[in-house]
Amino acid sequence: MTPSSKQPYRAKSHGALNHARTVRFTFDGKPYEGLEGDTLASALLANGVHLMGRSFKYHRPRGVMSAGVEEPSALIGISRDKSNSGARVQPNVRASVQEIYDGMNAVSQNRFPSLNFDLGAVNSLLAPFFAAGFYYKTFMWPRKAWDKVYEPFIRRAAGLGESPTETDPDRYANRFEHCDVLIIGGGAAGLMAAKTAAAKKQRIILCDENPSLGGWLLADSDVTIDGKSGTQWVKDTVAELQANENVRLLTRTTGFGYFQQNMVGLVERVTDHLAQPDMDLPRERMWQVRADKVVIAQGAIERHLVFADNDRPGIVLAGAAQKWLNQFGVTVGNNVGVFTACDTAYAAAFDLYEAGTHIAVIVDQRATVDQALLEQANELGIRVMPNAGVVGVTGKLRINGIKVKTASGSEETIEVDALITSAGWTPSLHLYSQSRGKPIWDEASQRFLPGQSPQACVSIGACNGTNDLATTFAEAAKATGGRAPKLEIENDVSLAGGTIGMASESAETGKAFVDFQNDVTAKDIKLAVREGMHSIEHVKRYTTNGMATDQGKLSNMHGLSIAAKMLDKPVPEVGLTTFRAPYTPTTFGSFVAHARGTLFDPSRKTPIHEWAQENGAEFEPVSLWQRAWYFPRPGEDMHEAVDRECRTVRTSAGVFDASTLGKIEVVGPDAAAFMNIMYTNGWDKLKPGRAKYGIMCREDGFIYDDGVVGKLSDTRFHVTTTTGGAPRVLNHMEDYLQTEFPDMQVWLTSTTEQWATIAVQGPKAREIIQPLVTGADISAEKFPHMSVVECQVCGVPARLFRISFTGELGFEINVPADYGRAVWEAIWERAEPAGACAYGTETMHVLRAEKGYIIVGQDTDGTVTPHDAGLSWAVAKSKPDFVGKRGLQRPDLTASGRRQLVGLKTSDPKKVVQEGAQIVADPEQAIPMKMIGFVTSSYWSGTLERSIAMAVLEDGFARMGETLYIPMEDEVIEVEVEGTVFYDPSGEKING
Amino acid sequence: MLLIHCPYCKDDRPELEFSNAGEAHIVRPTNMSDISDTEFEAMFFMRDNPKGIALERWRHAHGCGRFFNVARNTVSDKFLKVYKAGEPRPSDAEIEELLK
């Protein structure tokens, strides 16, 4: 049998697809053929396949129910890579909207071993146990069994499809866009809105989730607009819009989220329908659109009817059947029954009849049916049973008959191979509600309708509860401030009517599903209400109604109605669950777009970064920066490299890239006064050409940042900050300058990236740099420790500091960033022959710790005051005010017993304690132990041939010489409290 | 993402260019050293945190760098008034009016 003959349900007379353009695909490994433009559902239906999935809890066999995004049942997995590598695996794809392409590999989900024979269906037998809330009442005995038995069992049953197991190789794009009018939905309403807005020369974006614009007009074979068929009117209108340069039409594009101030998120599916996508194309493109006005034309979603076994494959929504027929040329069966509570299902039935399908019966729940419809059915010889209901079906993997309760109360079984149903149409309030508009209950039509949104948006057409085309057109024109053209509309079918809740109370015996995917039945809803769940939110959470991947698009109104009836309350008093973004499930990748890997966060690199890379440096991330960590020589590990670097600096010299230090230029007549406010130190007495270590607090008195500040003139300071602190320090300064001291004549400029900073430290530092410096005398006498001078280094304008973060003779050379590498290399050319090394942050840390210099953020943590850190000398006593002064006077900050920064000497000098290790006085005490401090910094000091550590310790300053203990997992380390200066306590080395 | 009007740039710009800087009109006393612990607590920690109109500070951090004040409805997140730092706090009557 050739594949084409496998499309027995393809109606040649109907549909817009080209029968010559065939597409081959597989479903569960079996090859099928469909037509270009088919959805997976329409193609499978053309092949007579209804069974497409299994439900979540009971593993009931399920067919496709709808032809749209509301699909609860036909969820399949698609694997894009031939090798099934696990990278391009897409779970939970709705067969009702996924277009087929040549070579598509689709598989059903949540079944084992196969869709037709699923062992999980045993759950169905246990269904009497699995009522709503079941889990809360059981699995508690014995207690231990929850972890070991019950939960693992429940978890294994969880989920639908399989997650990918490898990194997604596809690309995603992200765009921002602005427009005058954003129209969401390209059906009759949206197209007319675009047409009238376009006439006013407005910039328009119109998006629609479907591959083609036209919405319901594409599925309606009867309606005419000005004598044209609906499809022709769509074609003409789209052509007109396409020709307009102010109009952007986006198909396969879902408006998924309505955010603040008319920001709407759209996601465009670019390649999922293509067999061989161009690798240059993103798979999806996210549009973040800011619109002056948003027109919501999302349409309405048809509801199913709630009756026993209403989930059997072969039962579909009437509108879906009509769409499959008129758009795709597919009939859902050869002998179709109809069960309805509104008029639109008649149109579907008549179209199917015309395509050659036998209509077994139309069962209408309503007692009174429109006379014209009855006459038309009569003319076609179709039996109509008003005031009747379907109360059950026969057939499991596919229905083969329906049980009808007639108006007289008798029961009749009628043979069918498919049943189309309609409980009426639910206006889509999703985006309106997301715009924070309140849904308004309309008692007459038993629907929630949109009201006035607080944002600049308007709902038109079916999503506004409008049932006919003429009114829809008028609303569309009004929405965009234009005038509707006068159009003759004929054969329009009203969306009015319908029902919510149980279709027929006699149907209580079987499983009447409200929510298909989550297997929530009418009984479950009633049980929840009986157990005291009186708010719809409680009912929803207790039963999981509306929480499946379709988010209750079919089930919410039914669930609400059933609960309201039980409670004998009006529907709005029971509540409507809030609509939240996204409208339909939206790929993570489309949010993330390019922000992956190296583009996840920017990497800041210094001008000397590449030199370090070329010279074998390892790097560490510090805030956004990549800093050279250490420079291992062949065969060296980190410890050995750092040991060597430390020794070299102490005995010869080292060159260090300090460019990441934050730098702020503080300029103006009031610069010193401003510094007096921002830093704890006094700045009045500092002479130009001198530098000073400064501490910055917040108002609460805790250390916020620190750094060396050079005074270049009476009106100019060169302020340095910690590497990570630069942005917040500048913000902090700007805050005070702009809002507390706006009258001060001071200007602040971030110069972090303008200067490259090269530290040369060690006894040979002067000898190395001296020949390169012009315009300044840097001799020991003329350029003492804590000096700054503007001069030239290698002929480049420079700010040269004599400062030390190592305890050795040291200089920091600031040159314009563009010259950074050249100056570094010139220094290196002199340094290397002198026996100096390049060193990284780890060596910098060890060297500064040997001298007891703190690192803000490591030795302080936001609870440490300058006094706690032993820096009282840097807190001016005489200044009337500085930020932090008052905070420092608070009771707890002046109380005894504060944790203070000390040094620790381990009894075993070889023992390096762990940073973060906790200190106790009595290691024998029981847990919980009284901890009196912790280690903030700890290193092996090659120079001192012993470990060194700094710690914050309760009353630390008073504990010098005391023996304390660090209880680790497998040992107790004995330490003695000492001062924090381990190396060169007299400070002689600083002078070389 | 909020759309915020910078009164210095005189333009509506996306929230990503701004940073929120907390409650507005908390004045740092000129006699900081003399205030009591309770006054310090009130200034540094206590906040109105209103459900309704919040007067708050924003900084156009990735723009002109200026701090400014706004009146924003914390229920709808709508900006009702934008004014420069240093301009007076809107009167209660004006806030009433903005809430309408």
Add this chain to the structure above:
Amino acid sequence: MKKFNVFSLARETMRGHTGWGKQWRNPEPKKQYDVIIVGAGGHGLGTAYYLAREHGIKNIAVLEKGWLGGGNTGRNTTIIRSNYLYDESAGLFDHSLKLWETLSQELNYNVMFSQRGVMMLAHNVHDVQSAQRHINANRLNGVDNEWLTPQQAKEYCPPLNISKDSRYPVMGAALQRRGGVARHDAVAWGYARQASDMGVDIIQNCEVTGINRAPSGEVTGVETTKGTIGAKQVGVVASGHTSILMEMAGVRMPLESFPLQALVSEPVKPIFPCVTMSNAVHAYISQSDKGELVIGGGTDSYVSYSQTGSMHMLQEVLDSIIELYPIFNRLKMLRTWGGVVDVTPDRSPILGKTPVKGLYVNCGWGTGGFKATPGSANVFAHTIAKDEPHKINAGFNLDRFRTGRLIDEAAAAAVAH
């Protein structure tokens, strides 16, 4: 109240579950109670439960402006752990964790507490130091927390990307094996059912509009949309809305309320066995028993009560998740939601007495209050019953903002360098 056990389940299964009664009563308020709890979330309902169970105070009303469990209790990502740094925090959260371990049995309600482990990732040297500080402090406080190498972290959580080439490579992780997740609604429902059975009136759709005080200052009751209700003791447990309620009693609070969003993916078969969190790459994630990946991140930066958040916050949290777990890029966001969290200056809760006699407050849990539910409720009940804090919550007083004795869990995670 019908007890849930094997026999009642079997009996009800036989008769189609028609015999289950209401899990809680729906009473109208009385004129006077001994204690009024404002807010029927997990913390509030739990407080009522422990007042009735442990302190014999049963004449209690729990007032809820919406539906019980509808605030942050029902809107969070349900992470439970106790590996906090400071002694006070470890004491409070571990008290809570211990109560979680037997809560299903205590309440005769399966709260599905799943101790699958909470792993906190370290991405730089400072993270490592901070994690070690936590681990050491936790060990000496009797709280489990252990260090994992990147490879061990990957074994514990196979989807984790530990490539050295990633922007923030994983340098290790701190794992608390006793941590995990629970079913949030069940906690509120379980407490409500037991409290109601002991006589506590849970009054839903009853908004408190005023707090009444005698001329001498002490609390006399509350004004509500269902009329005046008297009580000499009022406990405010209204996460997100604390400032507004406390202002009714003239008490200004050190709180700001920020929007916090969370999201879930479509359900997939089990792929993520634990909970992980990261501060540097800010996001947290676990997989629910239904198969959804449950994901959260940071708050928006401004005060808001809108219970919605920004699109770019969703992007930020997903950027982080995909950086850490790139295999999830093709999964789909199914549902997002927002809550309002009140945040204190030191990121630790306030749990105790107030300057107003008879008025107590439980607030400031920021983004992490769910884990504390039983412990917080338990010691808050003690505080109300004895009119003085339990030693576990003594440090979490309102006074600390005056004295400066903060419990600064935020500062302890300060960024280095």
